[in-house]
Amino acid sequence: MRDILVAGNWKMNGSSAANAELVAGIVAGVPEGDGFSLLVCPPFPYLASVAAGVAGSAVRLGAQNVSEHEAGAYTGEVAAGMLRDVGCEYVIVGHSERRALYGESSGRVAEKFAAAQAAGLLPILCVGETLAEREAGTTERVIDEQLDAVLGLVGIAALASAVIAYEPVWAIGTGKTASPEQAQDVHRHIRERLARADAEVAAGIQILYGGSMKGENAAGLLAMQDIDGGLIGGASLKAKDFLAIAEAASRANKTG
Numbered sequence: 001m002r003d004i005l006v007a008g009n010w011k012m013n014g015s016s017a018a019n020a021e022l023v024a025g026i027v028a029g030v031p032e033g034d035g036f037s038l039l040v041c042p043p044f045p046y047l048a049s050v051a052a053g054v055a056g057s058a059v060r061l062g063a064q065n066v067s068e069h070e071a072g073a074y075t076g077e078v079a080a081g082m083l084r085d086v087g088c089e090y091v092i093v094g095h096s097e098r099r100a101l102y103g104e105s106s107g108r109v110a111e112k113f114a115a116a117q118a119a120g121l122l123p124i125l126c127v128g129e130t131l132a133e134r135e136a137g138t139t140e141r142v143i144d145e146q147l148d149a150v151l152g153l154v155g156i157a158a159l160a161s162a163v164i165a166y167e168p169v170w171a172i173g174t175g176k177t178a179s180p181e182q183a184q185d186v187h188r189h190i191r192e193r194l195a196r197a198d199a200e201v202a203a204g205i206q207i208l209y210g211g212s213m214k215g216e217n218a219a220g221l222l223a224m225q226d227i228d229g230g231l232i233g234g235a236s237l238k239a240k241d242f243l244a245i246a247e248a249a250s251r252a253n254k255t256g
């Protein structure tokens, strides 16, 4: 069965001092047990220092974005090989803030996904609908388009080395969480769509939920059959809040 992944997306928050305190708190409080893992995704300038802070612990390191290019004249961009070089194992691609604020199309997200894998990173592919799209009844169509762009470029087999995060845009940073049933419906849809291409890949892939997940609602979400963890924004910025979700993950024990 699938392990649970609890991933913190720090977004554009933090400082050297604040990160040191946050990382020390997380590392000191990792719950006992197995069947789950923890990941932190700090901003680029702090990757190396956070890598040092989590070294030797069970906490993994990821980045929040990556260039689709390997190297060269791309001012301000960061290549996947550089992320590997400073200790990242994961990278988030296609977060809704990147899609909405920086115009990242599904095609470009797919190229980032491919670049990440080519460098040995595990991409965390974010998909999700806006409130208007949900109200228009197009949630599944929107998600299919986001998934299909990646499948069309890299093929289903590549999804065996990736994570998907379902993040309804209306639930991100708003305090509005999808109900466990609402989230499960979409997670099931994603897994069934992948299963049409390859049942084994679909059964093995971790599908995280993201959108105002916190200690109080994590257990209910993680209890759902197709929810294999969380991508967490706000609640990843305080060790106590992040560890409350980690505790829920350690109790969910989906591997048993």
Ligand code: PEP
Pocket (backbone or CB within 6 Å): 009, 167, 171, 172, 173, 174, 175, 210, 211, 212, 213, 231, 232, 233, 234, 235
């Ligand atoms: C996110 O940005 O991926 C996210 C889920 O944020 P929040 O937990 O704050 O809703």
